[in-house]
Amino acid sequence: MNLTNTQFVFEGKTKRVLIGGMVLGVVCLALSALNDDEYHTRFWTNFLHNSVYFTAVAFMAIFFLAAQITAFAGWMTVIKRIWESMGQFMLVGLILMGIVAIGVWGHLHHLYHWNDPNLNITDPEASHFDRIIAGKSGFLNPVFFTIATVGFLGIWYFWAYKMRRNSIAQDTHETASLDYYKKERKWAASFLPIGGFLSAVFFWQAMMSVDPHWYSTMFSWYSTASAWLGSLSMTVMLIIYLKSRGYLEYVTHDHLHDVGKFLFGISVFWTYLWFDQFMLIWYANNGEETIYFKERMEHYPVLFWGNLLMNFVVPFLILMRNDNKRKFGTMFFVALIVFFGHWWDYFYMIKPGARTAAIEAKELAEAGQHKTGQSTTTDTGITTVLSTAAGEQADAGHAQEPAAAGEQAKEQPDATHAAEQPAGEAPHGATPSEDAVAHPPAEHGGEAGHGASHGEEPGSFKLGFTIPGLEEIGVMIGFLSLFLFFFFSQLQRASLVPMKDPYLEESLHHETGAMIESEGGGHAHH
Amino acid sequence: MAAESKKVLYGLYNDEEDLKGAVKTANAAHLNIMDVFTPFPVHGLDPILGLKESRLHILGFIYGACGATFGFLAMTWIFTSDWPIVFGGKPFWSVPAFIPITFEMTVLFAAWGMTITFYTVCGMWPGVKAKTLDNRITDDKFCIAFDVTGAPDSDVKNLQGFFTNTGASEVNVKMM
Numbered sequence: 001m002n003l004t005n006t007q008f009v010f011e012g013k014t015k016r017v018l019i020g021g022m023v024l025g026v027v028c029l030a031l032s033a034l035n036d037d038e039y040h041t042r043f044w045t046n047f048l049h050n051s052v053y054f055t056a057v058a059f060m061a062i063f064f065l066a067a068q069i070t071a072f073a074g075w076m077t078v079i080k081r082i083w084e085s086m087g088q089f090m091l092v093g094l095i096l097m098g099i100v101a102i103g104v105w106g107h108l109h110h111l112y113h114w115n116d117p118n119l120n121i122t123d124p125e126a127s128h129f130d131r132i133i134a135g136k137s138g139f140l141n142p143v144f145f146t147i148a149t150v151g152f153l154g155i156w157y158f159w160a161y162k163m164r165r166n167s168i169a170q171d172t173h174e175t176a177s178l179d180y181y182k183k184e185r186k187w188a189a190s191f192l193p194i195g196g197f198l199s200a201v202f203f204w205q206a207m208m209s210v211d212p213h214w215y216s217t218m219f220s221w222y223s224t225a226s227a228w229l230g231s232l233s234m235t236v237m238l239i240i241y242l243k244s245r246g247y248l249e250y251v252t253h254d255h256l257h258d259v260g261k262f263l264f265g266i267s268v269f270w271t272y273l274w275f276d277q278f279m280l281i282w283y284a285n286n287g288e289e290t291i292y293f294k295e296r297m298e299h300y301p302v303l304f305w306g307n308l309l310m311n312f313v314v315p316f317l318i319l320m321r322n323d324n325k326r327k328f329g330t331m332f333f334v335a336l337i338v339f340f341g342h343w344w345d346y347f348y349m350i351k352p353g354a355r356t357a358a359i360e361a362k363e364l365a366e367a368g369q370h371k372t373g374q375s376t377t378t379d380t381g382i383t384t385v386l387s388t389a390a391g392e393q394a395d396a397g398h399a400q401e402p403a404a405a406g407e408q409a410k411e412q413p414d415a416t417h418a419a420e421q422p423a424g425e426a427p428h429g430a431t432p433s434e435d436a437v438a439h440p441p442a443e444h445g446g447e448a449g450h451g452a453s454h455g456e457e458p459g460s461f462k463l464g465f466t467i468p469g470l471e472e473i474g475v476m477i478g479f480l481s482l483f484l485f486f487f488f489s490q491l492q493r494a495s496l497v498p499m500k501d502p503y504l505e506e507s508l509h510h511e512t513g514a515m516i517e518s519e520g521g522g523h524a525h526h
Numbered sequence: 527m528a529a530e531s532k533k534v535l536y537g538l539y540n541d542e543e544d545l546k547g548a549v550k551t552a553n554a555a556h557l558n559i560m561d562v563f564t565p566f567p568v569h570g571l572d573p574i575l576g577l578k579e580s581r582l583h584i585l586g587f588i589y590g591a592c593g594a595t596f597g598f599l600a601m602t603w604i605f606t607s608d609w610p611i612v613f614g615g616k617p618f619w620s621v622p623a624f625i626p627i628t629f630e631m632t633v634l635f636a637a638w639g640m641t642i643t644f645y646t647v648c649g650m651w652p653g654v655k656a657k658t659l660d661n662r663i664t665d666d667k668f669c670i671a672f673d674v675t676g677a678p679d680s681d682v683k684n685l686q687g688f689f690t691n692t693g694a695s696e697v698n699v700k701m702m
Contacts, residue, residue, distance in 0.1 A: 279622045283614065320587070322579075513569040 005247050006497045010488045018481040018488075025478010032464060032471040039110035041358040042464045045351050046472060048100055048111055050479040052206050053346045055093030055153065056199075056227030057234055057483070062087030062160040063195045064231060066188035069163075074506035075258055078251050080498055082238055084167060085490035086231065087160035090153055092486055097149040097206070104142050111350075113357040114140040114212045119364060128364060132213050132288070140209055148205040152198040159191045168494045170501065178502055199224055207346070211353035214292045218277035223349065225270040229311070230342040232263045236335035238487075240328050247496055253326040254512045260325030263338065267315040274308070296352055299459040302467050303348040310341030322514050343476055347468055355465045356458050531701055534560065535685055536659050536671040537694030542568045545668040548692035549574050552670070557688060560673040563663040586640045593635025597628040657702050667695075674699070 033043035065083040068076050076083075103109040107117040114133045120126035122134040133140065163184050170180035200220035208219045216222075236259055242248045281289045296304050314337050324330045463469040468476075498504060539545045542564065552559055553574065562575060601624040605611070610618045645651060663669045672685050689697045 275622075275625060279625070282622050283616075285614065322583075511569040513567060513572075 003250055003497055005249065006495045006499075008242070008247060008488070008492045008496055010492045014488065015485070018485040021477050021481025022485065023478075024474050025476075025481065028471040028474025028478060032469075032475065035471075037358055037362070039358045039361065041110060041354055042471075044100075044103065044109035044111050045354045046464075046475045047096075048206070048354075049346055049350045050343075050475055051093065051096035051100060052203075052350075053227070053230065053343055054479050054483045055090060055097060056203075056223070056346075057230040058086050058089035058093060058160075059153075059156055059195065059199065060224070060228045060231035061235070062090070062156070062163065063191065063199075064228065066159075066163065066191040066195065069185055069188040070192060072503075074503035075255065075510045077498060077501050077503040077507035078248070078510075079235065079239060079255060079259075080167070080501070081491065081494060081496050082235060082242075084160075084164040085487050086234065086238075088157075088164065088490045089483055089486050090157040090160055092482065094150060094153045094157060097153055100206070101142075101146045101150050104145050110358050110361050111354050112140070112145075112209055112212065113360065114209060115142065115145075116361055116364075119361075136212065139204075140212055145205050145209075148198075148201045152202050155198065156191075156195060159187055159194065162187045163191070164494075167498055167501075171495055171499050173500060178500075181500075181502060207349050210350055210357065211292060213288050214353075216277050216281065216289070216292075218273055218280070222270070222273040222277055223346070225266060225273055226311075226342045226345045229263065229266050229270055229338055232259060232266060233335035233339040233342070235259055236263065236331050237339065240332045240335075242496075243328070250497075250508055252510070254510050254514070255507075256328070256331060257322075257325045257512045257514060258510075260319055260331055263335065264315060264319035264325065267311060267319070267338065271308075271312040271316070274312075292353075295356070295458070296348065300348065300352050300466055303344070303352070307341065307345050307348050310337050311345060314338070314341070326514065344468070347472070351465045355462070359458055531675075532673055533675045533677075534659060534671050534700050534702055535674045535682060536669050536698055536700065537689035537692075538660065538662065538696040538698075539668040539670070539693065540666075540695050542571075542668055544693050545670065546571060546574065548670055548688075548694070551692050552688065555688065557672065557685065560671045563659065563669040563671065565664055565666060565668070568668075582640055582644060585643055586636045589639030590632045590636035592639075593631040593633070594628050596635070597631025598624055600631075601627055659700055659702070660698070670694075 029043060029046060032046050033040055036042045061083040065076075065080065065087070100109075100111075104112065104115050107115065110116070114121065114136070119128040119130075121128055121130040122137045123129060124134070138144075166180045166184035166187065170178070170184070173180055203220045203223040207223060208215065236256070239248060239251055239256060239259070243251065278293060281293060284290075315334055318330065318334050319325055324334075464472055501507075537548075539548065545562070545564065546568065549559065549562065549571070553576075559575070562571065564571070602619060605620075606618050612618075613620070613623070616623065658664075659669060659671060660667065670689075674682050674685065686697055
C-alpha cells in the first residue's frame with residue numbers, strides 16, 4: 001500500500017493565523033466585558049457559551065468514534081485520526097469549564113440564578129425563598145456543578161486519551177497482533193455508557209440550570225444532538241481543508257458521502273428533538289415550562305427561527321440529494337452553516353436565560369435595598385403562581401380556563417409591544433407597580449413584559465443577547481482558533497493513517513455504491 | 527406486454543469481482559449485454575454497466591410533497607370548518623399539533639407512491655409469472671445474460687468464447 005503524505009505538518013503560517021484569531025477572541029471578550037452590565041453577563045455568557053459548545057464538539061467527536069469502533073465500522077478508519085485529535089480538545093475544555101466553576105464558587109458571575117450569593121434562595125425563612133430552586137438544591141449547588149462539569153470532563157478526557165494512545169501504539173506495534181487495537185475497542189465500548197449518561201448531567205448543569213425553574217426531559221438529547229452536528233460539520237470542513245492542503249488523498253467522495261449522510265440524518269434527528277421538546281411543552285401548557293418558549297418566540301424571534309432555518313431547512317433541502325453530499329464545495333458550504341447554526345443554537349439556549357437571571361438578580365438586589373416590605377412581593381408572587389397552578393389543577397376539565405388563557409396569550413404580544421421601549425429610557429428605580437407582584441417576571445409564568453419599572457426590560461433588543469453582536473462573532477473566531485490550534489498540534493503527533501488498524505483496507509476501498517454520472521463513473525479515485 | 531419468446535444466452539460466475547471484470551471486458555469488446563443478475567447489490571456495477579441513476583427518488587420527493595400538502599390541508603379543513611373542537615384550549619388552527627400528522631402523511635404518500643410506481647415500472651403485480659433465468663442467481667451465482675434471439679451461430683460462439691475467457695463457471699441457453 002502506497003499512501004503518501006501521511007504526516008501532517010502544522011505550518012508556521014497556519015499557526016500565525018490561528019494565533020491571530022485567538023488574539024481577536026481575547027480582544028472581543030475584553031470588549032464584551034467593558035460594555036456590560038454590573039454582573040458582566042455578556043462576558044460570562046460568551047465565555048460559557050463558547051466553552052460548552054467547543055468542548056461538546058470535542059466530546060461528540062470521541063463519542064461518535066467510540067460508537068463507530070464498537071459497531072465494527074470500517075469505513076471511517078481513514079478519518080479516525082481527525083476524531084481522535086478533535087477529542088483531545090477536552091483537555092482545554094477542562095480548563096475552560098474550570099474557570100466557569102471557579103466563577104460559581106467565587107460568585108464571579110451571575111449565570112446561574114440558583115447560585116445567587118445574596119438571596120438565600122433555599123432558606124425557607126429568608127425573604128427570597130424559592131421553593132422550586134430549593135427543591136433542586138441537592139443538584140443545583142457548587143459542589144455538584146463542579147463534579148458534573150469539570151469532574152465529568154476529566155473522566156471523558158481520560159477515556160479520549162486512552163483511546164488515542166492505544167490507537168497510536170498499534171501503529172508502531174512490532175508484531176502482527178492487534179493487542180492495542182483490542183484495548184482501544186474496550187475503551188471505546190466502555191465510553192459509550194459513560195459518555196452517554198454523564199453528558200446528560202453535564203448539559204443540565206452547564207446550560208439547563210441557566211433557567212433553573214424550567215426543565216425539559218428532552219434537553220440533554222437536544223443539546224447532545226446539537227453538539228454532534230457541530231462535530232460532524234467540523235469533520236467535513238477539516239477533511240476538505242486537509243485535502244486542499246494535499247493530505248488525505250485516499251479520503252474519497254465516498255467517505256465524504258457517508259459523513260454527509262450522518263450530517264443529514266442527525267440534522268433531521270435534531271429537528272425531531274427540537275420539535276418534540278417544543279410540542280410537548282406547547283401542548284401541556286404548564287406555565288413554568290411554556291414561559292421558556294413564549295419568551296424566546298416573542299423576544300428572540302431571530303434566534304428562534306434562525307435556529308430552525310440554519311439547522312433544519314438548509315441541511316435538509318441541500319443534503320437531500322445524493323450528489324450534493326459528494327461535492328466538496330456544497331458540503332463545505334452546508335457544514336459551515338450547520339456549524340455556525342449549532343453555535344447559534346447554544347447561544348439560544350444560554351443567552352436569554354442568563355440575561356433574565358441577571359435582570360432578576362438586579363431587581364431583587366434593588367428591592368432588598370429599598371425595604372423589606374417591597375422585597376416580600378417576590379415571595380408573594382411565587383406563592384400566587386403556585387396557588388394558581390394548584391387551583392387550575394383542581395379546576396381540571398374546565399374548558400373555559402385554558403381557552404381564556406389562550407386568548408390572553410393572543411393578546412399578549414400587543415401588550416408587550418406597548419410596554420416595549422428602549423432599555424435606556426425605561427424609568428429607573430420607579431416604585432414597583434402592582435404588576436411587579438408577579439415578578440420575577442420571566443421565570444414564574446408572569447408576563448414577560450412587566451419588569452418595565454426597573455432598568456432593563458427583558459424583552460427589549462440588546463445586542464449580544466437578542467442576536468449575536470460583532471464581539472460574539474469575534475469570540476467565536478477566537479475559540480475556533482483555539483480549537484483548531486490544539487487540534488492541529490495533536491494531529492501532527494501521529495500519522496494521519498492508522499497504518500495497522502485492521503479496518504484500514506476496508507476503509508481504503510470504501511464505496512457507498514452511489515452512482516454519480518458527473519463524477520465520470522464515480523470511481524476515479526481508486 | 528405480449529408474450530414473445532426470447533432466446534437468452536447466459537453465463538454464471540462464482541464471484542462478483544469476476545463478474546465486474548467480465549462486464550468491463552464485454553464493454554471493451556462492444557458486446558451488448560441484455561442484463562446482469564446478482565444475489566445482492568454489487569457496489570460499482572451500475573456505472574460500468576452504464577445504467578442511469580434511477581429517477582424514482584424524484585417521484586418520491588413529489589409524492590412526499592403531495593402527502594405533506596394533503597395532510598396539512600386536510601387537518602386545516604377538518605379542524606377549522608368541518609368539525610372544530612377545542613383541544614386543551616388551543617386555537618382551532620394549531621399548527622404544531624398538525625406537524626406529526628403532516629409528517630406521517632408525507633411518509634405514507636412517499637412510501638406507497640414509490641412502491642406502486644416501482645412495481646408498475648417493473649411490470650410486477652399480483653399473479654404475474656416470474657421469469658427467472660436460473661434459480662441460483664438469487665443465491666450464490668452472478669449472471670450475465672445476452673439476448674441471442676435470431677443471432678447467427680458465429681455470434682453465439684463468440685459469446686460463448688467470451689464467457690470461457692472471463693472465467694464463467696457455466697454457460698447455458700434458455701428460452702423465455
